[in-house]
Amino acid sequence: MVRTLEQAQLTELARGFSLLGSGGGGSTDLLELMIADAPLWPIDLYAPDDLDPDTPCLAAAYVGSTYLLTERIPDLDPFVSLIAAAERWTGVRAEAVCSLEAAGMNGLTPLLLAADRRIVDADFMGRALPRVDQVSLFADRVPGTVTVCSSGADGIVLVATDRAADVEHVVRSAVVQAGGVGPLVIAGFTVGELREHAILGNHSRALELGAAFEAAATAPLSELAVRLGGRMLGTGRVTGVEASPTDPHASTIEISDDRGEIFRIIGRSEFLAFMRNGVVEAATPEIIVTIDSISRDVLLVDGVTFSRHVAVIALPAPAWWMSTPERLRHVAPAAFGLDGLVPAA
Template identity: 70%
Template structure:
């Protein structure tokens, strides 16, 4: 059944997508401001609620989310990308879905919901850093095209069967664009989402955000339970270190309130948590870090020394755990970090 989103749902929806970011995905403030003047209410359709033959696109911002707060996108940041995709495919889009169901990109397709049917499915179900980790690419759905802005009105269009090409070429275009750009994936239908996407991300985000708001002042253990998660620990950040063998990875040590030593391993998202050297949680589980005092949902770079934090693990999207070949793409070893995959 289709769900109607009111403007009053936006803060809870944004908080839910922030939780699904696992410490990444970018803050939602910019998108919340962009959506202030949207044509509310908006309708979100389940995958089964639309004609499966409907041509669909996915939209997102990629690159540095911090640059997006300095260079605010225009009122129609995806128009040129959608036009290029439609020229190439010869098909006009009828629906839109998120590229990733987390962080600011969970909200991004709402900017297009006034002219395209908004469908409740995405290609990650959480935040992940690489475009070659999109479910659509992992399942090798044929005929997709990816379009990225390259700055000064230019676009780069990629049609390839190799997901690694999409990742590398889009990253090059983002550098050319100045560090952040819009991305659109096209060439698929709503029917392709039935098997090749994570469903009900808006539903989950709204439920999480509503539960978080209702329990924001409750004890942290109760908050974890309301979110359907498990408490990994609370404590004070004692150290933040770059990994000596990987410039993109970091380790955050937390002195737990119960005397244990918690160690978070992160890239742009938190990938694993260890307690006294034993693995407690790892990707694709969604590891949430919350400021114990303010109850702010933290990004990885917000894990600063002396901050008091709570660590909560939320269940992984089932799509990733259904098949071993999917799971291999999102465990810590897929990021080059060995020894932290769950048994």
């Protein structure tokens, strides 16, 4: 069924995507400013079943360090040249667009294209994930895809392969060349293929999460966890943030509560695991959310700082990744080089 998004729902939608980011995905602030007053509203949100399955589709996102976008404001139409290159390659116009990851700022990114393309309620991650090779299309080795990204100075890189590692390596190199962040488009698939190879309904889920979050603005944190459909992992004060001696991108956040229990969150660009007194209680692809206990801000990984009082909530993992062992291996802790972080039964 087609759902209509109203401009007044943007804040709730963005809040929901922040929750689905699991501490990553980038702040939604910039995209909210870009979209809020754009002549796009209201926006129709289509389920894949609402459209002809043969409708060509594309996914749009920003990749790299989204923090750099606060220093180098993107163009108003950052995807135009990339889409043109993808459509020249495929030979068809993509009439629909979905999210690469329906989390953080990239949950909102497809709305930039709402003026001339239909927005499909589907994405390829179901939460924030750091690597292009973790796209569900590539996990299922869907043939015929083409990935296009910026290499800076109006340069474009196009990768036509379903080998996920190749796409990740080439895109990562191009993003570095472009200055650390840039737009990316994946095309060469249809709306019908989303039904099997994508995570469905996360825009709707984000809207529901955002509404529940706002409704529980003054409720106890334990009630907030319940309203979000999650479980409370713990609350306390951050007593330490330690960088990994073996992985420059990983850190361990230590939290102490008033009962003497010790919690640890393992994070990279997203929160990946939560431990209580050395026992793993939650791990990716579960969505681990950390909230400032006082301000109720949804925190990115680098926002969990010394002495901050926080609450940690686990939201259910996207069912798509849990459906087969082959899919799960792409997003389990071992996929990030973190062995042994399997939640206790």
